[in-house]
Amino acid sequence: MMIKRVLAVVSILLTACATTANYEKMLNSWVGWKVDSLVLSWGPPRSSYPLSDGGRILEFSNQRNVQIGGYTTTVPQTTYNSGTANVYGTGGSAYGTYSGTSTTYIQQTTPVQNIAMQCITRFTVNAQGIITKWNWQGNDCRAINGVGLD
The missing domain is CATH 3.30.1450 (Beta-lactamase Inhibitory Protein; Chain:B, domain 1)
Structure with missing residues (x-):
């Protein structure tokens, strides 16, 4: 190639x-x-x-x-994720935000x-x-x- x-x-x-x-x-x-x-x-x-x-x-x-x-080439595709999370339990609850990225590689053929x-x-x-x-x-x-x- x-x-x-x-x-x-x-x-x-x-x-x-x-x-x-x-x-x-x-x-x-x-x-x-x-x-x-x-x-x-x-x-x-x-x-x-x-x-x-x-x-x-x-x-x-x-x-x-x-x-x-x-x-064929490999092209990175990055996804940005963010949001909030609520956790409830017997001792109370917790609340927070999160963010992050994930990258996958997609093959593209000309x-x-x-x-x-x-x-x-x-x-x-x-x-x-x-x-x-x-x-x-x-x-x-x-x-x-x-x-x-x-």
């Missing part, structure tokens, strides 16, 4: 360094390059669309599922959640095979220091 927590924290820390701004910086670095260099680096595109001016749009897509949750992550990136290439612009969409288009994430 401790290993899962450590892995989750490490994953969050690594993800926290990856930003869309860095992804856009990395995409900007491709503008002006020959499309062949991009394909050699990224692999073949998922699809390609011809444009009327002789250029084309190349679409690259990454998809993955991230699982979070599925762990349900497992699967999150679909996706990044679609499109590069526009002119008729000479030069990358002229790009766009992206999705919740997983991030990079660390301008270097793309797989």
Whole structure:
């Protein structure tokens, strides 16, 4: 159970360094390059669309599922008690107040959640095979220091 927590924290820390701004910086670095260099680096595109001016749009897509949750924690629950007590007996009666606490520990389980992550990136290439612009969409288009994430 401790290993899962450590892995989750490490994953969050690594993800926290990856930003869309860095992804856009990395995409900007491709503008002006020959499309062949991009394909050699990224692999073949998922699809390609011809444009009327002789250029084309190349679409690259990454998809993955991230699982979070599925762990159990123990949470203390403290109950505060107070009141009055009357005691009657053959020798008389007694009266008093009391107060105190008791703590029980409740197990709480976080349900497992699967999150679909996706990044679609499109590069526009002119008729000479030069990358002229790009766009992206999705919740997983991030990079660390301008270097793309797989």
